[in-house]
Amino acid sequence: GGIMTGKQCSSSSIRYLNQSEAVALDQDLFNEYKFSVDQLMELAGLSVAMAVAKVYPPSLYKSSLIVCGPGNNGGDGLVAARHMKLFGYKVAVHYPKRTPRPLYENLLHQCKNFGVDIVEQLPHPKDLINDYNILVDALFGFSFKPPVRDELKPALDALLDSGLPVCRYSKVIYLLFCCT
Numbered sequence: 001g002g003i004m005t006g007k008q009c010s011s012s013s014i015r016y017l018n019q020s021e022a023v024a025l026d027q028d029l030f031n032e033y034k035f036s037v038d039q040l041m042e043l044a045g046l047s048v049a050m051a052v053a054k055v056y057p058p059s060l061y062k063s064s065l066i067v068c069g070p071g072n073n074g075g076d077g078l079v080a081a082r083h084m085k086l087f088g089y090k091v092a093v094h095y096p097k098r099t100p101r102p103l104y105e106n107l108l109h110q111c112k113n114f115g116v117d118i119v120e121q122l123p124h125p126k127d128l129i130n131d132y133n134i135l136v137d138a139l140f141g142f143s144f145k146p147p148v149r150d151e152l153k154p155a156l157d158a159l160l161d162s163g164l165p166v167c168r169y170s171k172v173i174y175l176l177f178c179c180t
């Protein structure tokens with residue numbers, strides 16, 4: 001408990017969480033602070049969109065592709081897509097492995113309604129540069145267990161081999177957001 005204290009949120013004490021610390025933080029947020037998944041996901045996705053816009057503003061990096069995985073990290077990506085669209089990006093989402101849960105289905109539905117393009121088939125990684133200026137990696141979070149299964153290898157290759165800037169994020173981003 002007590003993870004979200006002012007002291008730990010000051011800029012001098014920022015550091016990356018490891019996998020088990022991120023899981024423990026998640027448990028704290030659910031059990032001690034009584035946040036719901038939807039709440040945390042909205043904060044995470046909004047924080048990602050804000051961080052991306054700060055580093056890669058839409059005036060310079062107009063066209064974005066968000067690669068979403070099957071879990072909550074992918075859900076964060078779907079939320080980020082919606083906010084990035086509002087921030088003025090052209091936004092596409094690649095979401096190759098969908099988990100049939102209302103949470104994700106509703107987020108995908110919202111993306112479509114907000115004018116986010118859903119890209120079923122990605123071009124060769126080297127050709128992504130023809131269509132996009134930045135990529136956002138929303139493939140896996142702390143529940144990833146290597147090695148990557150074949151079904152998600154093309155999505156990973158897109159993130160690794162395009163030569164485009166790739167925005168990666170972690171739990172810490174929305175922790176910061178929660179604390180401000």
Ligand SMILES: NC(=O)C1=CN([C@@H]2O[C@H](COP(=O)(O)OP(=O)(O)OC[C@H]3O[C@@H](n4cnc5c(N)ncnc54)[C@H](O)[C@@H]3O)[C@@H](O)[C@H]2O)[C@@H](O)CC1
Pocket residue numbers: 022026037040041044069070071072073074075076099139140141142143144145146147148149152170171
């Ligand atoms: N737990 C929560 O409620 C929240 C989590 N958040 C984000 O969600 C992340 C954790 O979410 P999850 O626990 O859903 O998990 P992840 O999003 O890390 O990924 C789990 C999914 O990936 C698949 N997977 C794992 N290893 C794989 C492999 N080697 N090859 C192919 N597929 C693989 C699993 O089958 C599962 O569908 C956090 O890191 C954070 O970014 C935020 O959305 C806020 C709320």
